[in-house]
Amino acid sequence: MAAERDLRTPRHLPNLRPGRQPPHPSWLPRQRVGTTPQMIGRYPDYDVLASADTWDPATREVVTERLREHGPLRFFTTEEEPTLRAFCDVATAQDSDPRIPVAEMVDDKLAAGRLDGYRYAGMPRDPDAWRLVLRGLDETARARYGRAGFAACDPQAREAIIGALAEGLLSGGAWDELDVSRAFSVCMRAILEAFYSHPWAWNEIGYGGPAYPLGYMRLGPLAVREPRERRGASAEDPVRAVEELQP
DSSP, X not given: OOGGGOTTSGGGSGGXXXXXXXXXXXXXXXXXXXXXXXXXXSOTTOOGGGGGGXXXXXXXXXXXXXXSOOOSOSSSOTTTHHHHHXXXXXXXXXXXXXXXXXXXXXXXXXXXXXXXXXXXXXXXXXXHHHHHHHXXXXXXXXXXXXXXXXXXXXXXXXXXXXXXXXXXOOOSGGGGGSOHHHHHHHHHHHHHHHHTTSHHHHHHHTOXXXXXXXXXXXXXXXXXXXXXXXXXXXXXXXXXXXXXXXX
């Protein structure tokens, strides 16, 4: 195992990296089978779609539909689109192709009115909250960095703005029209739902995907893999490795 991928050392932890910056994605192996975001991941020889012929027709149709090419955005405007895409890229750490089309999937959800059926007290409806957040990101980019909008900021500035949003520290303009402490949660709920519903994300995390009607056979320790699963590029448990580093 290459030293730069050794999760038993603390170098990968955010607070211990130089400048708190993440390592370059090249620390992960290149994907050899299937597709992952940016073609990197811990399971380079795994492709969940290799099991598609074992799924029932309805399941296969639902999953493969997520791979379709998306048309133009229907909910967000042409002016909002660059900010939406930049926000989704920062939130999912997708800085090169291939990308999971998170912006398009969020747009589909809002255009179709598939809302979650609830909202936080003091928050507008999700469609309105999204528009306010995108407007607020552009306003903050202009006020703090003198840029034309959020999408025109460099990666460090984008991350700083999203970090401030996550901590509820933004104010003024659009931010005064909603509960900023809740705004990040509202947007991330939709972003993460889109990202982790996509087969490319399943490949990235080694998720076995649908198991109907085949079913799962290995119900014992997590170390026991299903026949269709593949080994990771490294064998250590990253959660346990990080816990062991804690004082």
